[in-house]
Amino acid sequence: LAKTTQPISMDSYEGQEVNITCSHNNIATNDYITWYQQFPSQGPRFIIQGYKTKVTNEVASLFIPADRKSSTLSLPRVSLSDTAVYYCLVGYLTGTASKLTFGTGTRLQVTL
Amino acid sequence: DVKVTQSSRYLVKRTGEKVFLECVQDMDHENMFWYRQDPGLGLRLIYFSYDVKMKEKGDIPEGYSVSREKKERFSLILESASTNQTSMYLCASSFTGTRGTDTQYFGPGTRLTVL
Numbered sequence: 208l209a210k211t212t213q214p215i216s217m218d219s220y221e222g223q224e225v226n227i228t229c230s231h232n233n234i235a236t237n238d239y240i241t242w243y244q245q246f247p248s249q250g251p252r253f254i255i256q257g258y259k260t261k262v263t264n265e266v267a268s269l270f271i272p273a274d275r276k277s278s279t280l281s282l283p284r285v286s287l288s289d290t291a292v293y294y295c296l297v298g299y300l301t302g303t304a305s306k307l308t309f310g311t312g313t314r315l316q317v318t319l
Numbered sequence: 320d321v322k323v324t325q326s327s328r329y330l331v332k333r334t335g336e337k338v339f340l341e342c343v344q345d346m347d348h349e350n351m352f353w354y355r356q357d358p359g360l361g362l363r364l365i366y367f368s369y370d371v372k373m374k375e376k377g378d379i380p381e382g383y384s385v386s387r388e389k390k391e392r393f394s395l396i397l398e399s400a401s402t403n404q405t406s407m408y409l410c411a412s413s414f415t416g417t418r419g420t421d422t423q424y425f426g427p428g429t430r431l432t433v434l
Contacts, residue, residue, distance in 0.1 A: 250427055
């Protein structure tokens with residue numbers, strides 16, 4: 208299983224760009240990288256997923272270098288409502304086995 | 320919108336009791352998951368199921384069992400609850416698409432306290 212490591216916490220001011228990195232040194236060939244956001248008293252919610260290079264959607268960007276041993280979630284111009292815990296998930300779900308491993312989460316605090 | 324519901328938001332049980340946590344999804348997803356979430360440890364997979372009556376152990380299955388008799392329902396069972404099973408339990412479901420993995424949709428969680 209890929210072991211995933213994230214910073215425990217980060218602080219940012221509103222309007223800044225925030226980059227959260229996840230390290231997954233022993234990622235396997237078939238593993239995808241997925242990021243989730245979790246607010247208090249709620250389940251995690253999907254943000255973005257990628258396999259290599261760069262993926263962008265309306266919420267965030269995900270940068271994955273060529274060796275795929277890390278990935279960076281980029282949140283442009285954060286607001287107070289982006290205060291949450293962010294998890295990376297590395298793995299590949301087959302029909303009969305799961306290789307899914309969540310990181311321990313990064314608590315992002317956004318202030319004015 | 321996909322909806323994943325869990326039977327209770329908060330549950331208090333006594334040591335040795337048999338505990339059932341129920342999860343229901345309404346999107347006809349093949350895959351369903353049970354995680355526990357603890358401070359500093361993130362989400363850890365207990366069991367998952369990729370089809371009715373099929374199950375696979377996750378990273379921490381000890382002390383737990385599961386049941387999936389219908390596609391939409393996945394139950395987590397604590398045969399004899401212990402205090403170290405006090406935790407937040409999260410259920411999730413996903414569709415098996417053509418890619419290796421697909422988005423998991425999570426329920427709101429059940430905070431279980433074992434006294």
